[in-house]
Amino acid sequence: KQEVTQIPAALSVPEGENLVLNCSFTDSAIYNLQWFRQDPGKGLTSLLLIQSSQREQTSGRLNASLDKSSGRSTLYIAASQPGDSATYLCAVSPPNQAGTALIFGKGTTLSVSS
Amino acid sequence: DVKVTQSSRYLVKRTGEKVFLECVQDMDHENMFWYRQDPGLGLRLIYFSYDVKMKEKGDIPEGYSVSREKKERFSLILESASTNQTSMYLCASSETDRQAFFGQGTRLTVV
Numbered sequence: 315k316q317e318v319t320q321i322p323a324a325l326s327v328p329e330g331e332n333l334v335l336n337c338s339f340t341d342s343a344i345y346n347l348q349w350f351r352q353d354p355g356k357g358l359t360s361l362l363l364i365q366s367s368q369r370e371q372t373s374g375r376l377n378a379s380l381d382k383s384s385g386r387s388t389l390y391i392a393a394s395q396p397g398d399s400a401t402y403l404c405a406v407s408p409p410n411q412a413g414t415a416l417i418f419g420k421g422t423t424l425s426v427s428s
Numbered sequence: 429d430v431k432v433t434q435s436s437r438y439l440v441k442r443t444g445e446k447v448f449l450e451c452v453q454d455m456d457h458e459n460m461f462w463y464r465q466d467p468g469l470g471l472r473l474i475y476f477s478y479d480v481k482m483k484e485k486g487d488i489p490e491g492y493s494v495s496r497e498k499k500e501r502f503s504l505i506l507e508s509a510s511t512n513q514t515s516m517y518l519c520a521s522s523e524t525d526r527q528a529f530f531g532q533g534t535r536l537t538v539v
Binding site: 345346348350355356357358359360363403405407415416418419420421 | 432434459461463468469470471473476486516518520525526527528529530531532533535
């Protein structure tokens with residue numbers, strides 16, 4: 315059964331620092347991987363989606379990489395800001411078949427201090 | 429702008445009540461999902477649907493049922509609410525193997 319792990323569970327950094335969040339998964343047979351952001355008490359917002367054939371995706375200060383063979387993904391946040399404080403979750407999608415759902419890690423809670 | 433709307437942000441219900449959580453998406457997505465999120469346990473899949481009137485059990489379907497009579501609407505039903513169903517409920521929709529979009533969540537408290 316696919317399992318997704320995110321380490322660390324929590325991270326505190328000063329404003330301006332570059333940081334990396336980690337995600338690992340046990341079964342390399344995935345179709346894609348997504349990174350989400352969740353603010354306290356709110357729903358999830360999709361940040362980046364990486365297809366299994368891709369190595370990375372970028373959006374603004376965010377860069378996500380995927381190494382499917384080793385079962386790892388990283389989310390790089392450049393020049394962190396207090397507004398980046400949130401919980402970041404990664405999720406993998408099993409191989410293409412009707413009616414499959416994302417499998418989530420438990421998230422990394424990021425706190426950026428000014 | 430894509431949108432997934434859950435009918436309530438906060439709900440308080442009594443033990444034994446039948447509870448309906450509604451979710452509507454405006455993107456014509458084929459797939460819809462219900463998750464619950466609890467501290468320390470993360471997001472757990474309750475049910476999902478990949479077509480109208482089709483449904484599949486997720487990891488924790490006990491005590492829940494779902495209904496999808498129209499493509500845009502996916503309802504989660506708690507047949508007889510219990511205190512251990514107090515949780516944050518999240519609805520999502522997507523095209524197969526595409527980006528998923530989530531609603532704002534419903535915080536349900538069962539007393």
